């Protein structure tokens with residue numbers, strides 16, 4: 001259930017399922033029942049208003065209203081437009097509804113304990129305006145609980161963008177698989193709790209549609225983890241070079257700590273000679289080397305992965321160093337200053353990428369590197385990944401990771417605590433550490449984001465960046481035990 005379907009893919013899954021013998025009205029009934037079950041699981045009987053739009057999202061509303069009324073709940077139903085204008089499955093379910101059909105209005109919200117939002121779903125095509133916008137505002141300012149069906153009305157299921165206004169729900173029940181808009185901001189903030197419910201569309205049907213986007217779940221990358229074998233030694237686990245700045249040493253110290261906790265065999269911090277004592281004294285397991293030894297270091301192929309950028313400094317020297325590293329075609333993570341150094345000339349960076357490379361920009365860095373790439377985060381990450389032939393990870397509460405071939409994952413762990421200084425340096429270190437151990441760049445970026453988020457969620461309020469590496473063993477242990485159980 002961790003695939004994410006676009007709304008078109010969802011329509012296609014519906015179509016194939018109907019073609020396979022399950023009529024559309026049965027799918028709608030199943031959808032209605034799924035929402036009904038979630039409602040009675042979450043709330044005791046209370047006065048409900050079901051707000052129906054002109055399409056099949058409204059059709060779901062009729063099915064939900066009937067099930068709730070049959071269960072003995074007090075239900076009012078409002079419809080946008082005329083019941084005679086409803087078509088297909090929605091018309092069929094409207095005909096089965098025996099209660100009154102009122103005109104959609106704020107009066108239905110005032111006095112209701114629970115509102116079921118079936119105004120617009122996948123078919124939202126433009127901004128919500130006028131009376132319906134006012135209705136949405138009334139819902140959002142009312143003390144009632146709100147269940148959104150499929151998506152909160154006003155949220156674009158593909159992008160998470162709010163078209164005009166959007167309902168703010170306590171619970172969103174969607175069908176078959178989640179859509180990007182459930183996880184991307186700001187849509188994610190409008191959904192409340194998300195329930196993904198089966199309505200009779202088979203897993204095979206979903207697979208046949210070949211989704212290319214997933215919720216970032218271990219299922220996606222756990223087969224690509226290189227757990228050490230008993231017979232292995234440290235040289236089997238990679239040797240990461242972390243390039244450290246001369247003054248902002250904290251950033252690369254965090255990179256180093258995180259990389260080592262992620263399991264890398266050896267780690268060397270490469271920096272100007274005057275900064276080396278700081279790096280060396282930070283942790284006895286850190287090795288250090290002066291930047292003057294750069295050629296000798298990179299001529300040694302055992303140094304199989306690089307992280308550069310955190311605290312390194314922006315400028316032509318950084319740009320030149322990054323180009324040298326990319327030329328070596330080894331696993332490389334570019335973060336922070338290594339990205340910003342290309343702000344004037346981003347195409348040079350894109351042309352230079354040859355080996356397994358991960359770019360980890362936050363939104364500001366992304367905008368500097370790809371000023372012409374617009375749209376939602378998912379489509380921007382994909383476009384940048386394709387342009388640079390690199391894995392691109394755009395950071396944020398809804399981190400998106402995209403591979404050049406179009407695969408993408410969205411982080412779905414809610415963890416506000418990670419928005420703190422040094423947190424990104426830790427992420428770069430984890431990803432570099434995983435790549436040094438031989439993990440594929442897309443998998444390493446996804447796993448890094450997951451480890452980072454899970455650690456953040458476990459640590460919770462009060463988190464500082466230094467805590468995250470220290471928590472990695474607990475989260476890694478969980479993954480390791482799960483992998484052994486599977487074996």
Ligand SMILES: NC(=O)C1=CN([C@@H]2O[C@H](COP(=O)(O)OP(=O)(O)OC[C@H]3O[C@@H](n4cnc5c(N)ncnc54)[C@H](O)[C@@H]3O)[C@@H](O)[C@H]2O)[C@@H](O)CC1
Pocket residue numbers: 011014024027028029031053054055056057058059060119120121122123124125126127128129149150151175199
């Ligand atoms: N067989 C199926 O396809 C199934 C569909 N289901 C439901 O069907 C929904 C999709 O149904 P539809 O494709 O009919 O789409 P919607 O019900 O989301 O809305 C389509 C209607 O809204 C109008 N509209 C769009 N944006 C508007 C705006 N801003 N202001 C005013 N009017 C606007 C359109 O002109 C159209 O009449 C899903 O979200 C889901 O809830 C479920 O019943 C499961 C089965």
Ligand SMILES: [K+]
Pocket residue numbers: 057117118119120121148149150151152153
């Ligand atoms: K809705």
